Amino acid sequence: MKEYRTITQIAGPLVFVEKTEPVGYGELVNIVLYDGSIKRGQVLDTSDELVVVQVFETTAGIGRDSGIRFTGETIKMPVGRDMLGRILSGGGKPIDGGPEIVPEKRLDITGAAINPYARGSPNDFIQTGISTIDGTNTLVRGQKLPIFSGAGLPHNQIALQIARQAKVPGSKEAFAVVFAAMGITKEEANYFMQDFERTGALERAVVFLNLADDPAVERIITPRLALTTAEYLAFDLGMHVLVILTDMTNYCEALRQIGAAREEVPGRRGYPGYMYTDLAGIYERAGIVKGKKGSITQFPILTMPGDDITHPIPDLTGYITEGQIVVSRELHRKGIYPPINVLPSLSRLMNLGIGKGHTREDHKKVSDQLYAAYAEGNDLRGLVAIVGKDALSERDRMFLEFADLFENRFVRQGYTEDRTIEETLDLGWNLLSTLPVEQLVRIDRDLINKYHPKFRQTAKAEG
Amino acid sequence: MKAQDTKTTKTGVLKRIAGPVVTAVGIEAHMYDVVKVGKEELMGEVIKIQGENIIIQVYEDTSGIRPGEPVINTGLSLAVELGPGLLTSIYDGIQRPLSVLVDKMGDFIQRGVSAPGLDHSKKWEFGPLVKEGQEVGPGTVIGEVQETNIVHRILVPPNVRGGTVKSIRSGSFTVDEVICTLDDGTSLTMMQKWPVRVPRPVLEKMNPTVPLITGQRILDGLFPIAKGGTAAIPGPFGSGKTVTQQQLAKWSDAEIVVYIGCGERGNEMTEVLTEFPELEDPKTGKPLMERTVLIANTSNMPVAAREASVYTGITIAEYFRDMGYDVSLMADSTSRWAEAMREISSRLEEMPGEEGYPAYLAARLSEFYERAGRVRTLGGKMGSVSVIGAVSPPGGDFSEPVTQNTLRIVKVFWALDAKLSQRRHFPAINWLNSYSLYLDSLQEWYDREVSPEWNSLRSWAMEILQKEAELQEIVQLVGSDALPEAEQITIEVARMIREIFLQQNAYDAVDTFCDMKKQYDMMKAIRQYSDLAYAAQNAGVTPQQILSVRSKNELPQIKFIKDYVPALAKIQADMEAEFNALRSAA
Ligand SMILES: Nc1ncnc2c1ncn2[C@@H]1O[C@H](COP(=O)(O)OP(=O)(O)OP(=O)(O)O)[C@@H](O)[C@H]1O
């Protein structure tokens, strides 16, 4: 392979090379340093005169004396069965002291889009054991459902609880977990690793670690390596794969950094205008392919800068993913775990995975009614702060109490408490039964007669 | 997709590749010529000419392409194939059938594969409708094909001058076989090609006077769109743009539906693909898929093809309008289209306008929406294309350029509201901010087809809702018990309008579609409660008693009952009786 020594400029993570033979767009580049060590990069712009290379590591040590080798192919990742149980760097190199991965295949890390015509419909209910997810924001296999959190909130606990408890009731297959850390601290990473080890999940996990002190640009490829692995496990080996990506905020920061280095016209708050498309290239790599056994379910985690859900990172994510689980500082302050605020949370694929034949026929309506009642009670809290409880009508007072009850009984649960969907729905009915029946306008009469505790009991007594 | 027209063809070489935008030299080209890029002959389109540099947007991934590879100019412009076989198809942004792509390259989208929009080997049964010696001109229907349950009319293309029919055949033909010749030597097949960026000509644009009935109460009832009209649905993520668009695709009384998934989710298209064949058109009882054309260029498919998808869709819609059909087109989301323009524009290093969008954003948007309309076709038929565009404003803030430029053009504004969707009030359309500028022109239709009372009933409901908003401000300060008696009733009636009439569950088998008669009956029942309530209050009945009338609590159930008439009549009679009892006790 020919080596060039024609670097003309180095700016941020970008290296400019002149007088090359024709180089392909997106090609993998090896940069050879004076001490013989090699850094990797990718071609961002190629022409007769100039090639722009984005380096995936720090540019420390790269100089005009460095050698440039164009590999003639786009970035590929070696994948193989023996990746399970392994810990790799954010750049895909083993860091657990174990042997190199024995590649069964080498796959392009950008991944190709699943042809929408080839997609299978995601409709297997995943029970996470968490009521605010199973009951009101149901997850299905093949969904991409991010956790929107804030600094200092227990999103890692929630993600771990999900990874631990997630199952498809009635199915024996366990999830394989692909965990990609981007720019998180060593301590956070340890928290995950210890839990994986303790619960034995590590054996069926592939871990990619780009930590806070690892190069920021490497973060650009970490999720792509993770998803390439996940696709291999899911669509070649037929496994059901749960992918946890944390923290997508750090990924986006790295994207912004590169955009700035390229002197691009910045979009909202300095993030590149193509961030939507870029993120879609990650999040859309979830789903099911017709006729293939496996699936990819994604749990990206992001921390909303300033807890602001309209910030471009959560905003663009929400526009791509199939809903979001929002972690609330207010509930956390009240000491409620998991502090999931159901009001801004949403699972768009919920309807495909619930109801008769999936969970229970009353699921949708119970969920709608819980939402409506909680939303109404929650609104009244603002009013009470101004006018006092006494100025409320009797109806309003009931809704106000409902909101407290909902938070303390439905939302709140233990870190290891694994509720079945029946338990969750029955709990919902018990809470709804504190309201007068005629206030349950979202539920049709038949279901009320069948499931409402009041009628259930009379029906039992009569029968 | 093939291209159309012949100009000079020439080969040049690639000079620079930077993502979806590449530069070629040594080639003669005109703007919007379709070119083949690189050894793999990826499809692209000329979007800028700068000296000898020809700048091309490529519809496929350009990884691995090198300077020096060849570029061939086809000399044709980006065009779609129009003819039998469009219905039930699902295409990417440049009209490649996704089912064919699966056959050719598997479950994942690879590049360098071309696939024509129509199946050229399939034979269709063609029945002529004109005879030899008959005069035909652009837009004349020369025959028909029973494509699905929809009759596909075969037209003389707009760019054919016309003349007398020299020969015409009936029988089974492919779209390439000549079925008709004219005296001037023109031969016609069942297929036309049309450049997507050029609107298809019509004889004249007419005023819209008929609503597009959607079966969605808040739309038909409060903010209707006319057949041939334009509407925008802006809203933050998760507020219900896609569900509303899909509801329209399912239930609106258009004869043909073109649904464009422009830069959105793959799973949403799968949902349409699995659901539509199983749903029945409430009018014809036939599977909804049979009247539908889908265009799916999802967010992770190439951006340049996303930019083209909107034009591909509207051209197909116009073609069916030319047959005299009422077509409705949904574009989800026009913001992703605008972003594709922005991405391409920034790679061209054009001077950016507001928020980085190109300065021609407003022009492109209005050109697109202008292709909607109720028209008299070249063949003299009446047809329409209604366009409903979703808008996805960053942060849900409507002051951004795409929303603002869209609102300047469209006549109907359905404002989605995160506050409503968070409390699961669906459709989360804000009744105070939304509007329809078609109300006046549709008034007569509602008078005639629904009831002479309808228009006043509508105004009444809007007034109550408006009043409620004002009263809510007071309630926020003093609590609801402090309101005067009459206004406590107003609050209750408004709540009924919201919960009974406006809320509509797209996932309930019955409630998902509500015809105009049921809409009218429901509103009328609420009005009846309101009238009885105010009368009772005047007669001295207390608000507590009025609000606790039991029979009205049954009203929401009406939504979920298919044959609701007896149940509703009973509730209305019970309300009457309960109020009578209250009044006589007072
Ligand atoms: N009419 C409706 N009836 C019942 N549920 C609805 C209705 N409209 C929306 N929803 C609920 O809201 C969710 C989000 O709606 P939708 O996917 O249409 O949002 P969107 O505005 O298209 O979001 P995005 O911009 O992210 O695509 C749906 O998954 C569904 O649960």
Ligand SMILES: [Mg+2]
């Ligand atoms: Mg949507």
